[in-house]
Amino acid sequence: MKATTIKGIAVGSVLGLAIGIGGYTFIYAKGASYLTNNSAACANCHIMQEHYDGWIKSSHRSVASCNDCHTPGNMVGKYWTKADNGFFHSLAFTTGDFPDPLRIKPRNRKITENACLKCHKDIAHDILAVGQGSEPLSCVRCHREVGHPK
C-alpha cells in the first residue's frame, strides 16, 4: 500500500472517530435540543448550567431564549449556527477540550451583538445613527449582564 493511502486512511479514520464521538454526544446529550427554542434544552449540558442559571435570573428570561441571543435572525444562518455550535460543542464537551471559564467566540459574540438589534432596533436607532463609519456600536460593552447577571 502507498504511504499516502495509509495516511489517507489514518486521517479518515481519525475524522470518522471525531464525527463518531461528536455525533454520539450530539444524540446522547439531546444535541437535537439545539434545534428547539427551549432554553432548558441548552442546559442538557451541565457545562451550560451556569449560563442557564444566570439567564433564569436575567431581565430577559421571560422575553428572550438562548437562541434569541445566540443564533442569527435568518432561518439558514440560525440552523447552521445551531449545527455548528451543536456539533462542535458536542465534540468539545466529549473531549473536554474547551476553556474554563467559557469565553464566547468572536463569531458568536457578533451574532449576539446583532441579536440585540432584533428587538431593540427602534430604541437604539438614534445612537446607531451617528455610528463612526462602518464600526458597529457594541451593546455588550455596557450590557454584558443582560443575559447572565453575575
Next chain:
Amino acid sequence: NIFERKQEAKNPFYRVVELDEYTSDPAIWGKNFPLQYDDYKKTVDQVRTRYGGSEAFPRTPTDADPRSIVAQSRLEEDPRLKTMWSGYAFAKDFREERGHAYMLDDQTYTERQVAAQQPGACLHCHASVYVPYKKLGEGDLMKGWEKMNKMPFQEARQLVDHPVACIDCHDAETMQLRVTRPGFIEGIRALKASQGVKDFDVNKHATRQEMRTYACAQCHVEYYFKGQEKRLVYPWAKGIKVDEILAYYDEVKHKDWTHAETGAPALKAQHPEFELWSQGVHARSGVACADCHMPYKREGAHKISDHHVRSPLLNINRACQTCHKWPEEELRARVRTNQDRTYKMRNLAMDALIDLIVDIKKARDTGKAEADLAKAQDFQRKAQFYLDFIEAENSMGFHAPQEAVRILGESIDFSRKGQMSLRKMEPPATVSRAVN
C-alpha cells in the same frame, strides 16, 4: 402608547431646518434635536459634590464683571494656593469650574484677564470657535486659528458669541463626532508619533469609541502658548505622563512664570483630565469620557446621550450602574475613598512645597546668590508641576487613583530634597535649639 413611540423612533433625525458648516447657534440645531438641546441647556445648573460640581455664589455685578453668580473661590478655600502661584495670574483669581454654559463668561470676566494681557488663543477652549476660525481663515480652519491665537483677547472675543456648541463636536450633516480643535489635532498627532504611529489624522483614523473621548480631550488637557505666535501647544511630543510632559518642558526650556518669592522658573499645570484618565484602568478598559459624563438615557422611545454634561456623581444610576451593579451609595463611597486618599496626599504635598518656598525665600533674604539657589529652584519647579498636575486635574484622583497618588508622592520627595539642598547637618552644640 407603544405604537406612537415606535413611529417617533422611526425618524429620530427628522429635520425641521437645514444645518450647514456655518450654523453655530445651538438653538437652531435644537429645532432638529430638541431632546439633546434641552439637556445641553441644563449645564447652567450648579450643584456641588464633595470635590466636584460647583456652588453658586451670588455677587453684585459691576461694569467690569456683570456676572451676578460665580462658582466658589478655590483661593479662599485654600490660601496656600496663593503662595504656590505667587506672582502668577492664578494667585489673583481661581475658581471651581462649572457647567459648559458658563465657559465664555467665566473666561471673559476672570480677574486673570486684569492681572495680565491674555491672547486670543484662550478662546480655543471657551467658545464655539469652529465657524469664527473658518471665517477668519477664509475657509481654512488652521489659518483662522493661527490668526486668532495671536490677537489680543479682547479683540478676538468680538469674533465669538457662544460657549462650546453643537457644531464644535458634530458634523452638521451626519451628526457624527468630529474634532474641530487645531490644538488637539496637532497634539494627538505628536503623541501618536511618539508611539510610532505616523501622520495620525484624528478625524480619519480614530474609532467611534475613541472619538467619545477625543471630543472632550480637545479642551480638557494641559497646554501652553508657544512663542510670540501664542501658538496653542499640547506638550505631548515625548508622551502623556507627567514625567514625559515635564521632560518636554525642560527640553524646550519653557516656564509659565517666575515665582515672585523664590525666582523659580515655574510651570502651571491645567486640567489634565485626558492625561490622567489615560493612565487609569477605565481608559485601559475602553471606557470613554462620554460613557460617564454623557451616559445614555431614555427619553420616550429614544435612547440618547445625556447632553447635560456634569459630575457623574449627580447621575450615578446611568453613569455607573450599567457596568457596576453595586448600590448607588456603595459606588459613591468607592469614589470618595479614592478621592479622600488623593486629597490627603495633595495636602501633604502642598505643605512640603510651601516649606520649600519658605526656605528658598529665607535663603534669598539672607543674601544667598541666585546661582546657589538654582538647585532648590529646580526642585520647586518639579514639585510644583507634579502637585499642580493633580491639584488642577478635576476628578481629585478618581480618573487614575494610584497614578495620582504616585505623582503626589514624588512631589513630596522633590520638595523635601529641595529643602535639603539648602540645609546641612548641624554642629552638635546648636542642635537642641535648632530642632523644630
Next chain:
Amino acid sequence: NIFERKQEAKNPFYRVVELDEYTSDPAIWGKNFPLQYDDYKKTVDQVRTRYGGSEAFPRTPTDADPRSIVAQSRLEEDPRLKTMWSGYAFAKDFREERGHAYMLDDQTYTERQVAAQQPGACLHCHASVYVPYKKLGEGDLMKGWEKMNKMPFQEARQLVDHPVACIDCHDAETMQLRVTRPGFIEGIRALKASQGVKDFDVNKHATRQEMRTYACAQCHVEYYFKGQEKRLVYPWAKGIKVDEILAYYDEVKHKDWTHAETGAPALKAQHPEFELWSQGVHARSGVACADCHMPYKREGAHKISDHHVRSPLLNINRACQTCHKWPEEELRARVRTNQDRTYKMRNLAMDALIDLIVDIKKARDTGKAEADLAKAQDFQRKAQFYLDFIEAENSMGFHAPQEAVRILGESIDFSRKGQMSLRKMEPPATVSRAVN
C-alpha cells in the same frame, strides 16, 4: 454566586476512611479527597513571576541546614534591606517566600534562628498545630497555644510534624472551613470590637465568604509577641490600617528591635496581606483570598477549589477571567502596571530611609546627644514601618494599589522630615560647597 454554591454542596464525599479531631496527617485525608490532596502537594512547585512566585536555588546541605533547595535571597537582591534592618535578625537572612509545603523547613532552618533565640509562638503559622495545641492543652486549644508560645522554638518544634494541613482549615466532619488559630480568633475579635461589634466569635458569626478570607488571614497578617509570655498578638485593637496599627504600637510602647546604627526603637512589619487587601476594591467587592489563590476548577462533573495555593498570575484564566473578560495578557499587564508603580515608589521610599539612617549615624558619630536624636529616631521608626508595610506585603501593591502608594508616599515624607530635624539652613558663605 449562591446557586453555584448549592451545586458544589452536592459534591459527593466518598468516605474511604474516618477522619476525626486528631487526624493531622493530610495523606489520610487525601484518601477521602484525592483531588484536593493532589493539588495540595503541588505547593512544592517553584515558579517565579516578576514580583512573586519563587525561584529554586540549589545549595549544598549542611548538618545545620539540610535543605538542598531554597528560594532566592531578598537581601542579595537589594542590600539596602540590610541597612534598613541593621541589628535585627532579618538583616541576616530574608528570602522570597514559597509554597506551603516548605513552611516548616524554611522556618526551622532560616539563619534567623541562629541570629536569635526564637519562641514556640513562631509555629502558630508554620505548622499544623491544631492537634499539638489540643494535646498540649489537654483538649483546650487556647491553653495549649499559651503553653507552646513561651517554649523555646527547638523544644516546641519537636511537637509538630506537618506544614499547614487539612485539619488546620477544615472541620473533619463537615469539611466546612474553620478558624483554628488563637492569634486570629483574638485578633479579629479585637478588630470587630474597635468597629463596635461586641464578642465576635469568628467560627460562629463569620459568613462563608468571609471564611474564604479568614482561613488565610490566620497567618498572612502583621503580628508581634507580647511580653514574657510571648503571646502572639495581632495589633488591630485600634483598626487595621497602617496608621492605626502604628498608633497601637506607639500606645503600648512596643518596639521589635533597636536599630544598630541609629539606636531608633524600630518596628518590623511582616506580611500584612490581609490588612492591605482589606483596603482595596476587591475586598469591598467581597472578593476573598480563596477566589484568586484557590479558584474553582472543573474536575469532571463538579468544581473543586484548586488547593495548589500560589500566585494567581500562574493561573490567570481561572483566578481572574471568571470575573474579568479580558485577555490573559491584558490582565497580566494590569497587575504589572500596578506593581511597577508600587515598586518605583518603594525604591524612592527606601532611598529616603537610607538617607535618614546615614544622617542619624553621622549626627551620632559627631557626638550628638541621644536626646537630641529622639525626634529623628521617631521619624525613622515611622518611615521604616510604613515602608516595610508595603515591602513585606507580598503582592507588590496589587491587593490595594492606591493605598500601597499612599503609604509609601507618607514614608518618604517621614524620612525627609527626619533628615530635616537634623539640618538647618546654611549661612550663605558655605552654601556652594555644601549643596549636594
